[in-house]
Amino acid sequence: MASSAPRRYEHSVRVSEMAGELARVYGVDEFQARAAGYLHDWCKQLSLRESLEAVCRLHIPIAGDPVQAFAVLHGPIAEQTLPELFPQLAPAVFSAIGRHTIAALDMSDLDMVIFVADAIEPGRSGAWAEDLRSLVGHLNLTQLFFRCFSEGLTYVIQGGRYIYPTAIDIYNHYALLCKSSKQTMKGKEVHV
Numbered sequence: 001m002a003s004s005a006p007r008r009y010e011h012s013v014r015v016s017e018m019a020g021e022l023a024r025v026y027g028v029d030e031f032q033a034r035a036a037g038y039l040h041d042w043c044k045q046l047s048l049r050e051s052l053e054a055v056c057r058l059h060i061p062i063a064g065d066p067v068q069a070f071a072v073l074h075g076p077i078a079e080q081t082l083p084e085l086f087p088q089l090a091p092a093v094f095s096a097i098g099r100h101t102i103a104a105l106d107m108s109d110l111d112m113v114i115f116v117a118d119a120i121e122p123g124r125s126g127a128w129a130e131d132l133r134s135l136v137g138h139l140n141l142t143q144l145f146f147r148c149f150s151e152g153l154t155y156v157i158q159g160g161r162y163i164y165p166t167a168i169d170i171y172n173h174y175a176l177l178c179k180s181s182k183q184t185m186k187g188k189e190v191h192v
């Protein structure tokens with residue numbers, strides 16, 4: 001991974017470090033977080049053809065058009081591919097890797113840590129990234145995940161890109177969840 005795509009490797013190292021930091025703040029298993037962060041983009045180098053072949057071979061359920069969803073396929077493909085390569089890692093690690101692209105309605109804490117770490121690692125620049133990084137430890141983990149998910153969705157919509165079909169349901173689910181509990185880790189109410 002390091003020799004073929006150094007920038008991707010550096011991103012993975014930063015996601016691993018950020019995941020470890022988030023794990024400490026939010027009481028999640030730090031080793032699992034670091035491992036999932038390090039491996040999360042394992043299958044990102046696959047071409048469209050290779051991704052579609054993997055989806056068929058591994059019987060991965062894809063919502064909507066898999067060609068349009070190419071950018072998110074590397075998560076679920078890695079979730080199915082990595083257990084054979086790293087049998088010593090817990091299933092929760094592979095779940096987090098699988099969900100870092102499309103998320104889910106029932107994100108575990110580890111799933112959310114990896115999703116957030118991918119979005120706010122220090123290599124992500126821009127006001128939105130700095131804003132989200134500043135909220136670590138101030139928002140609870142679900143609120144922080146929802147903020148990251150919402151930013152990602154906004155980016156997709158503003159760019160006129162294809163929305164993965166489950167994204168709206170996930171957005172609405174966490175919007176309602178966060179609306180019903182606006183309390184932050186430090187007791188301050190924050191609009192999410």
Ligand SMILES: [Fe+2]
Nearest residue numbers: 040041044101
């Ligand atoms: Fe990714």
Ligand SMILES: [Fe+2]
Nearest residue numbers: 011040041118
């Ligand atoms: Fe990534």
